[in-house]
Amino acid sequence: MIRYALQCDDGHGFEAWFGDSAAYDDQAARGLVECPHCGSRQVSKQIMAPAVAGTRKTASAPDLAKMQTMMTQMAREVRSHVEANFDYVGDAFAREARDIHEGRSEKREIYGEATPAEVKKLKDDGVPCAALPPLPPDPAKAH
Secondary structure, eight states, X not given: OEXXXXXXXXXXXXXXXXXXXXXXXXXXXXXXXXXXXXOOOOEEEOOOOOOOTTOSOOTTSOOHXXXXXXXXXXXXXHHHHHHHHSEEOGGGHHHHHHHHHTTSSOOOOEEOOOOHHHHHHHHHTTOOOOOOOOOOOOGGGOO
């Protein structure tokens, strides 16, 4: 497909798409190309800069594999920090988080399990919580 900038003899500019340059030439010769503003069939192509994709080098584009490795390492570090420094409360997470938030339990950092419905209710009620990143696969055990 090719897009041409066109102009009629009355000076109206417009664009149109054609299968290729030969398709434009054929349709113009048969009087099938007309101005959408005034209906004139006296239409000519205008000078147009080509839109060429991918001509610039993307030397600064990040390496996807390197980024993935970095993100996996960061997820491991976040999870390790939480497991080492927060209290594990198991499936009582939603109840304990609410009790801490409302002052009924000692203020401390916790982690545990909660259903999506429990998490939604906590967030709706203004109780701060966030999902722990899942443990990334161990690269040593990859096949």
